Amino acid sequence: MNLRPDPTFHPTAQLAMQAPVENYAFTVMLSPDGEQSDGIAVVDVNPKSDSYGQIVHKVIVPHKGDEFHHFGWNACSSSLSPLTGHAFLERRYLIVPGIRSSRIYIIDVKDPLKAKIHKTIEPEEVFAKTGYSRPHTIHCGPEGIYVSTLGGGGEDGTDGPPGIFIMDCETFEIIGRYEMDRGEQDKHYDFWWNLPQDYMVSSEWGLPPQFEGGIVAEDLLSNKYGHKIHFWDLRARKNIQTIDLGENHQMALEIRPAHDPAKAYGFCGVVVDTTNLQGSIFTWWRDDDGKWQARKTITIDPRPEDADNLPELLKGFGAVPPLVTDIDLSLDDKYLYVACWGLGEMHQYDVSDPMNPVLAGKVEVGGIARGAAHPNGKPFAYGPQMVEISRDGKRVYWTNSLYSTWDDQFYPDDEGGQMVMANNDENGFHLDKDFYVDFPEGLRSHQIRLEGGDCSTDSFCYPNV
Template sequence: MNLRPDPTFHPSPKLAMQAPAETLAFTLMLSPDASQPDGLAVVDVDPGSGTFGQILHQVIMPNKGDEFHHFGWNACSSALSPLTGHAFLERRYLIIPGIRSSRIYVVDVKEPLKAKIHKIIEPEEVFAKTGYSRPHTIHCGPEGIYVSTLGGGGKDGTDGPPGIFIMDCETFDVIGRYEIDRGSQDKQYDFWWNLPRDYMVSSEWGLPPQFENGLVPEDLLSNKYGHRIHFWNLRERKNIQTIDLGENHQMALEIRPAHDPVKEYGFCGVVVDTTNLEGSIWTWWRENGTWHAKKTVTIPPQPANPDDLPELLKGFSAVPPLVTDIDLSLDDKYLYVSCWGTGEMHQYDVSDPMNPKLAGKVEIGGIVKKTQHPNGKDFGYGPQMVEVSRDGKRVYWTNSLYSTWDEQFYPGERGGAMVKADVGANGGLTLDKTFFVEFPKGYRSHQIRLEGGDCSTDSFCYPSV
């Protein structure tokens, strides 16, 4: 335990934006065919370094078949909440779940270039203490580590609904389920909260049989994937309201609340509208105690020759944008949207959250376009997991979605990659020609965490002034 709060903890988003720039990024590596163990790469993101854009260190796990996907810190700025006694934790450990194995690794990155495994939580402990499986999203709360799951009990993860469980933030023991009253919630994906306002928002993807072996076209066209967002009383652990975005809005995934806790709104990305193949962004907000949600951005599909399309899309003669990740800058000004299908990264000015404006766009990868990086290299797949620096000046992203889905939309091995774009003073995006990380052969890349925190890590307890 520290004698003072970790200097990477910041009371407000504005203060976090003034912190030193990141020099390292931590990126997950996954072996799509499980022929190798998954790993964690430590990447040099310091433009003044002689090893800029190179992998400096790897932590390779002792098991195969985990499928690393999302991960997060053991502690963040939420530790400064005046309601708890955990202000003296360190942002020291990365909590990395295996979405296929239900195994969880705790990696000590106090010395990033000597990062090593600190503890392994076997799936049996997760099953026994929670009844959940397929751990997915990690958020550090003020009193513990919250872990969302995509599966319930049983071999196929359909014995009961998935949910969220809590881990001890010092011992890393699994404590138990979060939910006391889940209401109608029966699927789970992302979640986030506003701590001072005492609410949480969660979203839905699908159950394990709907994603583990790939997208199930019949389920998609029958609108059987998730299309609701749930609002919770955070402390009471109770679902207080559910909003259905419409069953045609399939796969309501990433949840991004405004970072300033004074604001009671946020955004959710929807992968595809089954009536027209559009992707969309929804703004949700609270007014007079009631939650509302409205579609505020639509991204149309792009016409394509069926011969250029994977089997799954040939009948549509079009490429859907496939909105698979979104991220919000700490000043709540820009929302970044990954269009994994069309190979585009969009930047929206969301200063008015009910009226987003497209402010910038870059093209790279894509099912049909296959746009090369400015350095001339191929960017297999499309923009996927996106992470924004605390000061909002740099945007990083990788290219793999999920092993079985990669194969359906982008058949054949195309290699893991990570790129960076610079943000203009008045918006706009420009790809950095000098930054292109290629991962070891046989590995793909997924989520990114930045040294000292990033825009999808921290929850802030004090307003920006």
């Protein structure tokens, strides 16, 4: 235990933006067919380094078939909350779940170049202590590590609804379920919170039979995927309000609240509108009466395309849907980055006015029936997917795999894992031609974490000045 708070913990988002820049990124490597073990790649992101843009260390796990997906820290700036009993933790461990196996690895990255497995939690322990399966999103809270799941009990994960469970942030023991009253919530995906204002927001994807074998077209066209967001009393662990975004707004995924906890609004990305194939962003906020509201503030149109150029799944539509699969918000709450995995585009929106976003920049790379190459001339498989922003907002990193079976449906002729970076500077928003990571053969890439924290990791306890 440290005798003073970890220097990567910051009271405000404003102060976090002034922190030293990252030297390393930690990125998921996943084997889509289970022929190899998954792992975490340590990528050198220091442009002054001789190994810039290279994988400089790997942690390969002993099991196969985990399918790494999302992961997060054991501790972050939320440790500075007045509610915490853990102010002197280190941001030292990555909590890495296998979305298929329900196994959880704790990886010690205190020395990134010597990162190693610290502990493994077997799926039987997850099932026995929570009744949940398919662990997904990790958030470090003041009192422990929160883990969202995509499956309930039983072999197919439909024996009861999925939810959230909590782990001890020092021993990594599973403590138990989060929910005291889940209300309407019967599916799960992402979640995040505002600590001082004591609320949490969660979203919905689908149940395991709706995603593990690939997208189920019949379920999508009959609007059976998730389309609600849920608001919770964070400490009471109670669902206080549910907003249905409309059943045509299928797959309400990433939740991104404003980083300044004095603000009571945020964003949610919706993969597809089944009436017109648009992707969209909803802004949610709390009104003067204390009720939560949500309104669609961004729409992204599909691109017409000859059916002969489309995968089987899309031939009947004659168009490429945007497929908004990830969003991320810069620490100054100014720019929202929107990954359009289908189009092969990363959009940058100025959301200084969260109710009236303005498209500020766009980068094209990959994409269905387009396959736009990187500026260095090398290929980029699939499209822009998991996005992560440096704390100072000057570098935007992303990878390309969505989920193994979905990759194969939407991009049947593509293969490979890539990670790229775009600069946000005086020249606008543009891809860095010198940063391009090609992952080992047979491995794809998904979520990214940055050394010292990033824009989808930390929650802050004090308002900006």
